[in-house]
Amino acid sequence: KAGVTQTPRYLIKTRGQQVTLSCSPISGHRSVSWYQQTPGQGLQFLFEYFSETQRNKGNFPGRFSGRQFSNSRSEMNVSTLELGDSALYLCASKRDSSNEKLFFGSGTQLSVL
Amino acid sequence: KQEVTQIPAALSVPEGENLVLNCSFTDSAIYNLQWFRQDPGKGLTSLLLIQSSQREQTSGRLNASLDKSSGRSTLYIAASQPGDSATYLCAVTPPSMNRDDKIIFGKGTRLHILP
Numbered sequence: 001k002a003g004v005t006q007t008p009r010y011l012i013k014t015r016g017q018q019v020t021l022s023c024s025p026i027s028g029h030r031s032v033s034w035y036q037q038t039p040g041q042g043l044q045f046l047f048e049y050f051s052e053t054q055r056n057k058g059n060f061p062g063r064f065s066g067r068q069f070s071n072s073r074s075e076m077n078v079s080t081l082e083l084g085d086s087a088l089y090l091c092a093s094k095r096d097s098s099n100e101k102l103f104f105g106s107g108t109q110l111s112v113l
Numbered sequence: 114k115q116e117v118t119q120i121p122a123a124l125s126v127p128e129g130e131n132l133v134l135n136c137s138f139t140d141s142a143i144y145n146l147q148w149f150r151q152d153p154g155k156g157l158t159s160l161l162l163i164q165s166s167q168r169e170q171t172s173g174r175l176n177a178s179l180d181k182s183s184g185r186s187t188l189y190i191a192a193s194q195p196g197d198s199a200t201y202l203c204a205v206t207p208p209s210m211n212r213d214d215k216i217i218f219g220k221g222t223r224l225h226i227l228p
Contacts, residue, residue: 004156043157043218043220045215045218102157102159104159105156
């Protein structure tokens with residue numbers, strides 16, 4: 001059974017640009033959540049999607065957005081990139097909306113220059 | 114506001130020793146607590162999940178305990194091996210599913226097993 005797949009693995013962008021990250025969950029998983037990990041702040045929750053609906057959102061500015069498609073694949077978008085957005089972005093999936101084990105992808109390492 | 118703390122931030126122990134990693138949380142109203150392992154530059158691997166009503170969970174050489182009254186969880190690793198070297202994170206899930214509640218992670222303990 002394939003795991004959670006995130007693409008691309010690495011990204012380099014400049015300030016002011018926008019970026020879209022992709023996440024394909026484990027087959028049969030309908031919940032996808034996104035996280036930002038930095039050395040200073042650690043791992044922080046961005047948002048969760050279930051059945052194409054955003055169920056929960058962390059304390060991030062509106063420049064961070066996401067969506068989920070009917071096949072449960074999810075994308076995350078960051079507009080008007082800032083230097084502080086440099087981080088490892090992780091997504092995780094689980095079967096449904098209950099609080100069960102999370103399965104993480106390997107992440108997208110974003111560098112903003 | 115829930116806060117999750119992991120002390121120490123880093124730990125080195127000789128191979129073969131048993132060790133305990135700590136996780137503290139400020140709000141005892143939780144749904145579950147999870148322990149994860151993260152290798153450098155990689156995602157997280159779920160190790161153990163303890164439901165709020167449980168006291169402990171075991172998997173192989175790993176045992177996790179939960180004491181909600183004291184706001185503590187421990188991860189016990191028996192007979193440590195060099196392959197156990199990684200960062201270990203704990204995460205607390207809130208009891209409700211409303212839009213203001215979210216999972217909170219500790220910053221992790223970086224474990225190094227000395228061969």
